[in-house]
Amino acid sequence: MERFRYCVIGAGIVGLSTAHHLLLAEPDASVVVLEGATSPAAHQTGHNSGVIHSGIYYEPGSLKARFCRAGERATKEFCAQHGIAFDECGKLIVATTPAELDRMTALRERAAVNGIECRRLSRAELIEFEPNVTGLGALHLPRTGIVDYRQVARRLADLIVAAGGAVRTGQRVVGIVEDSAGVRVSTSSATVSCDRLVVCGGLQADRLAEMAGVPIDVQIVPFRGEYFQLPSTRSGFVRRLIYPVPDPELPFLGVHLSPTIDGRITVGPSAVLGLAREGYPKFSVDPRDVARMAAFPGLWRVARANVRLGVTEIGNSLFKRRYLRECRKYAPALTTSDLLPYEAGIRAQAVRRDGTLVHDFVIERTARMVHVLNSPSPAATAALPIGAHLAGLVRT
Known part of the structure; x- marks a missing residue:
């Protein structure tokens, strides 16, 4: 059985950032990252919009607000240092109704509290900025950017290996045992032991915590994020x-x-x-995932509280014209022929037994383990400071 100082479960961007920061803090430490998929960044990291968020939406003082603000700067600095392309293209939050104008004012106030550069645009200024976008006004966030987070994750993996660590894919975890001597992690093909363990399990975070005997009050509920892409003519x-x-x-x-x-x-x-935590094609079903959700009271409470939203989203998924209607609220020139297929993503949403959706990061600790139970957007943007934070927790 191999022995390591630190083991990290999950080679998404948060897990890789954690391992990277452990090696920065302790260059002589032995570190291994275990990933069930056949490559790093196979799930949420590789299936998102690629946005470097500014942090305007997040409750002041929350972990989201704190880590996103730091992560926006850190991500750009990391990309510049390692030759990864990114673009500070900016973002417009567009109001199309008077009610949205009122909510836009509240967002602008939150941006000021969170220290985010933000300017309000009139209808005329909006058209000048984006001729194909229609609205009553908008907020302009010039620092928001775009990047391919798979490239960031791959570079982190390369840095881990170059520093003497290991990134092992195809290692689905089947057992975790903590005792006074350390933690044993069994995979489908091997068992390793470590002094300290960090679990960044994403879509499997709750199962891994339960496997390790950590008492939790949340379950991961997967939400499919279905995308289209515009044709090259657009x-x-x-x-x-x-x-x-x-x-x-x-x-x-x-x-x-x-x-x-x-x-x-x-x-x-x-x-x-x-209906499948890791099923990306449309209509994917995993009976094990479905059975777990059906037995979870929190999901039924969420469903009852969000009937209107659920019906709307199912309709948008089944009928392209209904999906298009959402787009045409601010981009009326788009047509159904503009919506071409694009791979879906799956968001790991933590839900409590009482039906509360967990919006902030949730981290649980034991004597030798740190478990990330909820790592919602903007986790990719915030991955570098989150990884530094998790490395600090597991080292203390």
Whole structure:
């Protein structure tokens, strides 16, 4: 049985950042990262909009607000240092109704509290910024950017290996045992032991915590984020990220237009309850995942409280014209022929037994383990400071 000073479960961007920061703090330490998929960044890290968020949405004082603000700067600095392309293209949050204008004012106030550069645009200024976007006004966040987080994750993996650590893929964890001597982690093909363990399990975070005997009050509920992409004939349709004003009563930000670092423009995501935590094709079903959700009272409470949203999202998923209607609120020139297939993502949403959606990061500790139970957006943006934070926790 191999012995390591530190083991990290999960080679998404947060787990890789944690291992990287452990080696920065202790260059002589032995560190291994175990990943169930066949490559790093296989799940949430590799299936998102690629946005470097500014942090305007997040409750002042929350971990989200703290880590996102630091992560926006750190991500850009890391990319510049390692030759990874990114673009500070900016973002517009567009109001299309008087009610959204009022909510936009509250967002601007939150931006000021969180120290985020933000300017209000009139209808005329909005048209000048983005001729294909229609609205009553907008907030302009010039520091928001785009990047391919898979490239960031791969570079972190390379740095870990170069520093003497190991990143092992195809190692799905099947057992975790903590005792006074350390922690044993069994995978489908081997067992390793370590002095300290960090679990960044993403879509499997709750199962891994239960496997390790950690008492938890949350379960991961997967939500499919379904995307489209615009055809090449729509290249340059927008130059900035275009978001609707979010409804504070709803848990997701809504359908948005996102230029990507490789020159495409994506449309989405929707937010449909997923029937498989790791099933990306449409209509994927994992009986084990479905059975677990069906037995969880928190999911039924969420469903009862969000019937209208659920019906809307299912309709948007099944009928392209309904999805298009969400886009045309601020981009009326789009047509159904503009919505081309694009791979979906799956968001790991932690839900408490009472039906409360957990919006902030949730971290649980034992004597020798640190478990990240909820790592929601903007986790990719915030991954570098989160990794430093987790490394500090497991070392103390």
